[in-house]
Amino acid sequence: MISKAVFLVFEGFRALVRAKVPAIISSITIFITLMIFSIAYFGYINLKGYSLEFRKQYRIDVFFDASLDRDKCLDIFNSILLIDGIEQGDFIDRERAAKIFERYFHKDVKEIVGTNPLPLGGKFEVAPEYRDVQIMSAIADKIRLINGVDLTVFQSGLIKKIDGFLDNLLTLAFIIGSAILIVSIVMVSNTIRLTIHAKRGDIGTLRLLGATDRFIKLPFIIEGLLQGLGGALLSLGTLWVLYLLMQYLQGYLRTYLISPELLIPGNVIIGMALGLIGSYRGISKYLK
């Protein structure tokens, strides 16, 4: 049994060496697929990273009733801080409000109006898991119901747009990724089928000598796995060069890099899985 297994594994290696051109084509197909996946994943984690960075700025601005004094406003401010999802807050008194006004409009509000009419308020940061337009709307509604709160504002339109853009991008990436995966599997299986077709005479002889389908299939499957491994190693080599380049450019571009602990096993597993599925599909179609 062990001797047969060793023989079949050896046959898989041999088949790879014998059919160099189809093997190279399959490995290159898997390499291209893995490169696209890796680059797409790189794009995804960067998009996600930037999106999280951007979402850090998501906040709810609250304006208190202009008739309330500072102490009463502080009480309301503290009660808002106790609401689920509010991470921290920044109390804004009339003086700070006037400074903010001046920063935006480059004019002193007292000079324009003669007095400071700006209401007291607060900026509230939302916890990361609450940074979603619907959840933030619910929090804002809750704040609005508090007695003494005049107005709550958050960038719901912008957040909606960003969330929608990210969702569309992820859906598109999923569709493209699935299409690439299918094309890759079809190409690998067709390449294996070409090899099998070229060896149909040998397969017939093996059958007449008493070889089972499993005995015939296994070397092709091992060949597929090796082609997958070849494609994975090729992609890892290329990604390593890109990784070094990105590390060098890290000073100029701020990017999130995929950790090698994830990239190496991920590429090897996906590459070998592509080779395995492709070869199994190819050989199964032929040896029905």
Place this chain on the structure above:
Amino acid sequence: MIDFKNVTATFSDNAGIFDLTFHIERGEIAFLMGPTGAGKSTVLRAIYKDIPVMKGRIIIDGVDTSKIKKRKIPFFRRSIGTIFQDFKLLDDRTVFENVALPLHINGVPGKVINRKVHEVLERIGLLDLKKERPTSISGGEQQRIAIARALVKDPKVILADEPTGNLDLVTSDEIVDLLESATQGGAAVLMATHNFPLIRPRHKRFIELSGGRQLV
């Protein structure tokens, strides 16, 4: 050992073999005679279940082949040594690897394979060619390698389909000698041939076919 009982096996164009009955004993060699298209190859293919039998029964070493399930056919074939007219050697393997192939299929351990292949190659006098590829040796040598491949697993039944097809008389005679020597180990040998002058001097049993039917 090989028992045909009223066997009919036909192809879609109604060609084939019809109502064949014969018996070959253990350690016996018999020759299937007849012109091209007489049904000689069909007899052999029916034995190793490459074509279905419509009527009758084929019993090989006590096993009724009609009762062998499809998934068990490979295991049944392992008990038969088959020699093909076109040799069916694998060109991308050496002579040694070609002969060793049935033993690998049978799951024989590597050391035993090594010993058996050397023994059989020595027996047929082609040990020196063990590292050669089939494409670099003569037709006669290729046929002897094909015989070695059939003999190496010590089969109880050996089927040879026109093994002397395109070979000269001397080489052909050597091939038949080799097959005859296999009967000494108890194997039943059935050889299809249309070369009557080659086998006539041997005074062995003939099964003569014409149009798929047995001539009495």
